[in-house]
Amino acid sequence: MTKLMQFVQRCYYMTNKKMYFILILVFTLLQVCFFALWKARDGSTTSLECTSTLTRNAKTDHSLYYSANLSVILKKDGSGSFTIVGLTDEDTPRKFSHSYFFTYKIDSNGRISGNAKAKVSGLENQIKDENFRLNFLDASLTGKGNARLSKFNNVYIFSIPGLIINTCAPI
Numbered sequence: 001m002t003k004l005m006q007f008v009q010r011c012y013y014m015t016n017k018k019m020y021f022i023l024i025l026v027f028t029l030l031q032v033c034f035f036a037l038w039k040a041r042d043g044s045t046t047s048l049e050c051t052s053t054l055t056r057n058a059k060t061d062h063s064l065y066y067s068a069n070l071s072v073i074l075k076k077d078g079s080g081s082f083t084i085v086g087l088t089d090e091d092t093p094r095k096f097s098h099s100y101f102f103t104y105k106i107d108s109n110g111r112i113s114g115n116a117k118a119k120v121s122g123l124e125n126q127i128k129d130e131n132f133r134l135n136f137l138d139a140s141l142t143g144k145g146n147a148r149l150s151k152f153n154n155v156y157i158f159s160i161p162g163l164i165i166n167t168c169a170p171i
Helices: 005-011 015-040 130-140
Strands: 048-057 063-075 079-088 093-105 112-120 148-152 155-160 164-168
Touching: 005 164, 063 093
Parallel strands: none
Antiparallel strands: 048 063, 048 164, 063 079, 079 093, 093 112, 148 155, 155 164
């Protein structure tokens, strides 16, 4: 019999209730430590959500300035989504909401490349889709792969040149 089994058997036959409590406590702590180490062994198994707020002009219409909330979700299965919702900065503001779904790969330098498909969201869209494709997706996910995911001491930062989407939170 192994020493662990002998220890468990001795604890079982003892009448001291404190020993049972200590044994249960030690066993529970060992389980917690094991699962914490198992979960932390591979940081790439976490899905990330990155959000930011921005104000900028559209590349296709330089007189068009807009404020928007961005959300990027990178799932661990290699799929992701990019959503932008906002208003234009005009006398009569126009609403817009665009969502894009993509598959992605991250190389050893943290560059993200992928293929995006557009999907118009439920809000009434008053801004053309190409404004956002030119600003974000076409320039970032295709071609040179300018989008980047960086990790600094367990803090992830998703960035596109000219725009940093704030730190990402695991989901």
